[in-house]
Amino acid sequence: MVARSSEVRSTAVRHSASPGAGGRRGRSAGRLAGLGLGAAATLVLLTGCDVGAAFGGFGWPEGGISAESRRMYDLWIASCIAALAVGVFVWGLIFWCIVRYRKRGNELPVQTRFNMPMEFLYTIAPILVVSVLFYYTAIVQTDVERRTPNPDVVVEVVAFKWNWQFNYRDGLGKDANTVASVLGTSEVIPVLVLPTGRSIRFEETSKDVIHSFWVPELLFKRDVMPGNVRNEFEVSELVAEGAYVGRCAELCGSYHAFMNFELRVVSPQEYDQFLAAKRDGRSTQEALEAIGEEPYATTTRPFDTRRTGSNFNNASDASAGAGR
Numbered sequence: 001m002v003a004r005s006s007e008v009r010s011t012a013v014r015h016s017a018s019p020g021a022g023g024r025r026g027r028s029a030g031r032l033a034g035l036g037l038g039a040a041a042t043l044v045l046l047t048g049c050d051v052g053a054a055f056g057g058f059g060w061p062e063g064g065i066s067a068e069s070r071r072m073y074d075l076w077i078a079s080c081i082a083a084l085a086v087g088v089f090v091w092g093l094i095f096w097c098i099v100r101y102r103k104r105g106n107e108l109p110v111q112t113r114f115n116m117p118m119e120f121l122y123t124i125a126p127i128l129v130v131s132v133l134f135y136y137t138a139i140v141q142t143d144v145e146r147r148t149p150n151p152d153v154v155v156e157v158v159a160f161k162w163n164w165q166f167n168y169r170d171g172l173g174k175d176a177n178t179v180a181s182v183l184g185t186s187e188v189i190p191v192l193v194l195p196t197g198r199s200i201r202f203e204e205t206s207k208d209v210i211h212s213f214w215v216p217e218l219l220f221k222r223d224v225m226p227g228n229v230r231n232e233f234e235v236s237e238l239v240a241e242g243a244y245v246g247r248c249a250e251l252c253g254s255y256h257a258f259m260n261f262e263l264r265v266v267s268p269q270e271y272d273q274f275l276a277a278k279r280d281g282r283s284t285q286e287a288l289e290a291i292g293e294e295p296y297a298t299t300t301r302p303f304d305t306r307r308t309g310s311n312f313n314n315a316s317d318a319s320a321g322a323g324r
């Protein structure tokens with residue numbers, strides 16, 4: 001009889017305990033759901049405005065002028081938002097733990113080990129995050145590397161110490177013909193004229209050492225190799241007219257830093273007129289003037305080598321002898 005009454009008591013305790021625990025669990029689930037909804041709402045609000053512009057591109061250069069550069073920019077911004085969302089969640093958990101489980105006395109708190117759902121969660125969640133980032137990175141990378149069989153414009157980029165030549169070609173590959181050419185000299189910065197709205201293939205080759213073709217606004221650069229290697233890449237379209245400085249981005253020798261050129265993006269009609277003028281035998285400057293553009297580069301200027309004035313062992317130059 002005694003045993004039976006104690007059984008009844010313990011059952012009663014168990015029964016009364018479980019609805020309480022269920023209520024607590026329900027409350028924390030509700031709180032978690034509320035937090036999740038709040039985070040989602042914040043994310044929607046943030047993505048509703050131009051987050052990239054609001055945060056200075058999160059360090060990524062803004063103002064890309066090719067379709068590909070904008071896709072890379074979007075990927076970066078989305079990755080930063082995802083990283084921040086995870087970061088805010090983790091920081092929240094850390095601070096919540098610090099406050100909720102701070103030391104309140106000398107009693108040892110409940111020691112919990114081998115919480116399978118938690119271990120499963122913190123193994124699977126990072127794998128999911130990395131998989132999603134990898135998925136979108138692979139898509140954008142494939143876009144950036146894509147080359148079409150018939151691009152609208154083909155430019156052969158020839159690099160040499162320390163300048164550039166841009167050959168407009170009538171087809172793809174080495175065997176195509178150059179129909180017009182722009183050559184840089186010590187006195188004149190080469191201006192590469194290209195149209196908006198057309199796909200452009202760049203075929204790169206070097207006459208001497210490795211250089212690197214870089215227009216910062218394309219958010220993309222690729223090495224220019226000597227020999228038989230033709231490094232190639234393509235932009236599906238340029239989206240903003242204007243003048244953009246181009247540089248060599250590979251340390252190629254003494255005057256590497258001054259190996260600049262200018263990319264001038266014009267409308268397709270102006271581009272056609274420019275090319276026609278070049279094919280008629282007019283100089284690059286005359287052809288630029290013919291389409292109402294500045295004849296000379298506006299974003300950079302030729303480097304003064306002062307080769308005659310500052311050569312080593314030049315007796316007529318006092319500064320040259322100073323180091324002897």
Ligand SMILES: [Cu+2]
Nearest residue numbers: 211248252259
């Ligand atoms: Cu170079």
